[in-house]
Amino acid sequence: MARIIESSGRRIIKMSVDDIISIVQDYQRIVPRACSAEDVRNYLSDTVIFIPEEG
Secondary structure: OEEEEEEOOEEEEEOOHHHHHHHHHHHHHHOOOOOOHHHHHHHHHOOOOOOOEOO
């Protein structure tokens, strides 16, 4: 689970390995394999990916 850490007025998100794997899996599901960086931006601009916060 992701943790939000507040330090020196900044917020940092610390993610676990499982969080990162989840993001990669979502990315692979959303974005076709062979496309340009511009196409990737277009696919992801309309997509919301949530990371659960540690409670």
